[in-house]
Amino acid sequence: MSALISVRGARKSFGSKQVLAGLDLDLAEGESLVVIGGSGSGKSVLLRAILGLETLDSGQVLCRAKPMQGRVRDDFMDSFGMLFQNAALFDSLPIWRNVAFRLLGRMPAAKARALAIEKLDRVGLGPEVADLFPAELSGGMRKRAGLARAIAASPKVIFFDEPTTGLDPIRAATINELIRSILDESGVSAITITHDMTSVRTIADRVALLDHGQIRWQGPVARMDDAKDDYLRDFIAGRARPMARNTEPG
Numbered sequence: 001m002s003a004l005i006s007v008r009g010a011r012k013s014f015g016s017k018q019v020l021a022g023l024d025l026d027l028a029e030g031e032s033l034v035v036i037g038g039s040g041s042g043k044s045v046l047l048r049a050i051l052g053l054e055t056l057d058s059g060q061v062l063c064r065a066k067p068m069q070g071r072v073r074d075d076f077m078d079s080f081g082m083l084f085q086n087a088a089l090f091d092s093l094p095i096w097r098n099v100a101f102r103l104l105g106r107m108p109a110a111k112a113r114a115l116a117i118e119k120l121d122r123v124g125l126g127p128e129v130a131d132l133f134p135a136e137l138s139g140g141m142r143k144r145a146g147l148a149r150a151i152a153a154s155p156k157v158i159f160f161d162e163p164t165t166g167l168d169p170i171r172a173a174t175i176n177e178l179i180r181s182i183l184d185e186s187g188v189s190a191i192t193i194t195h196d197m198t199s200v201r202t203i204a205d206r207v208a209l210l211d212h213g214q215i216r217w218q219g220p221v222a223r224m225d226d227a228k229d230d231y232l233r234d235f236i237a238g239r240a241r242p243m244a245r246n247t248e249p250g
């Protein structure tokens, strides 16, 4: 069966800086892929390119072997959820409207609200949170609300952009476990970008390491610790490397 998402020969430069250098990557149906890589290695550019928010210089993104354009992209976007870095909630909307944002055009408000409360419950937030505003929530609660929004429309694929940024280790572990349990129970496909190795170990089925605009290493998370790749080993161990190992290609 063809992959849900395939990136083929993706190249992207900003001025003289090459960020993607002929990158190939696949996401299988039902798989949780975590993309790791140093700061500035191009993880966000890759995510944006998959969503069609960044035009590639060359190469392409395919959805089930069809170019991610027109109707194919529209259908993909309809079946897609995203947890943004820092949750990115709308400050002027109560939590339930944030969670139900994509549902409100599709169903009566009362039904959307009920669904939002159900999704909030799934991420461990009680109904009393529904009418609060984002500023009244802690960072961990905002992240949970962002997660409730990501799953609200029962997506077939979810992108997680740095899901644990800004959280203490205990709250980060809780969010990672929540994400993993949601993936397990729903069978949804997922791409996560992160530098947090605890996220990798909890969320990933498969790991891809981005370096110099290409996938330097990829494999099942269970094989990551035995991998011979020296950069991956340093990345996992959090070891400093000489500046010569510049993660910024070009």
Ligand SMILES: Nc1ncnc2c1ncn2[C@@H]1O[C@H](COP(=O)(O)OP(=O)(O)OP(=O)(O)O)[C@@H](O)[C@H]1O
Residues within 6 Å of the ligand: 014, 017, 019, 037, 038, 039, 040, 041, 042, 043, 044, 045, 046, 195, 248
């Ligand atoms: N619109 C843009 N214009 C110019 N340069 C850009 C643009 N978007 C990204 N870049 C550059 O591309 C490189 C990769 O950026 P990207 O945000 O994808 O990195 P990242 O791996 O997500 O980093 P981090 O982990 O720090 O978030 C960086 O050097 C960045 O400055």
